[in-house]
Amino acid sequence: MQRAVIVLRAKNVQFKVTYIDLRDKPDWFLEISPHGKVPVLVVDEQPLFESSAIAEYLDETVIPQLHPTDPMKRARNRAWTDFVPDFSRALGGVSYARDQEAMQAGFKLARQRLDRLEEAIKLERGNDGPYFNGDQLCLVDAAYAPFLQRFTIVERVIQSGLLNDYPLIQAWTNALLANAHVIGSVVAEFEEIFTENLKRRQSYAGTLLHTAPADMQTAV
Ligand SMILES: N[C@@H](CCC(=O)N[C@@H](CS)C(=O)NCC(=O)O)C(=O)O
Incomplete structure (x- = not known):
């Protein structure tokens, strides 16, 4: 997801991001995402999935080219x-x-x-x-x-x-x-959301964190 957003931003493409709660995926998302995973890029109503495929598609269709020319x-x-x-x-x-x-x-x-x-x-x-x-x-x-x-x-x-x-x-x-x-590829509160995930996943790194807001969910 974030990789696609970085590429879209680097190419100055107009786009809209819809965040998905991966623990409660909406039906419309499951219909366009064959593996139920993010990211999905919808171009002219056609869904594209897999970060690499999305990045390559964007690089073939929108300047500036980000891959080397050689x-x-x-x-x-x-x-x-x-x-x-x-x-x-x-x-x-x-x-x-x-x-x-x-x-x-x-x-x-x-x-x-x-x-x-x-x-x-x-x-x-x-x-x-x-x-x-x-x-x-x-x-x-x-x-x-x-x-x-x-x-x-x-x-x-x-x-x-x-x-x-x-x-x-x-x-x-x-x-x-x-x-x-x-x-700009992540939401402003990304760090809090990510560290909350570390705690939710009961990681050792998470136990080293002190106070953090409860009940945040990641959508990235
Ligand atoms: N190879 C895929 C991997 C995508 C992927 O694993 N996405 C994760 C989030 S980073 C996801 O949607 N997980 C939800 C799930 O597996 O249910 C890509 O690069 O697009």
Whole structure:
């Protein structure tokens, strides 16, 4: 969902967001979302699902092109975008670990995935960034931003210093979180909603949080 919004914003497309309560999905949504998942992009009454398919469709139909123009570079960008589910699951293993022991195991896997990504940035980029390909936000950036943003919130709570060993990813994360399209891709109270979710999911990180408003639900 957030990836699609970042891409729509980066392309200056007019759009309307409808948030779905994923614990109580409306019938109209289930009719247009084959797997009952967000995001769904409706274009001229035709629904499109899957973040990557939506991002690719937007990149083919609306300027500015966010993928690199060189076919080899573009393919490698797609390959690194395909790494996002593995990467986000690993960070989730830290964020949603139920206790300290599980969190330690989470760090181990997260480090393996962060090693891969840090190396990729080093090899792929050949410039100072700060984004994945250089000084312009691209589709790979839009794919990783939501997970790096969530992990940054978790990190403020757990203060593990995990990203200190990954200077390229840390600098990339800082640039993404300062980007107006990324900032505007979530609701203003996103951090409260996300931290409330950490608590609701009984994560160890959630237990480190103190007071927070009750009964908030995420729709992102
Ligand atoms: N591969 C899909 C994954 C989408 C996905 O897992 N969406 C989650 C929220 S981030 C969802 O809608 N979950 C609701 C459910 O599975 O019932 C994509 O990238 O679009």
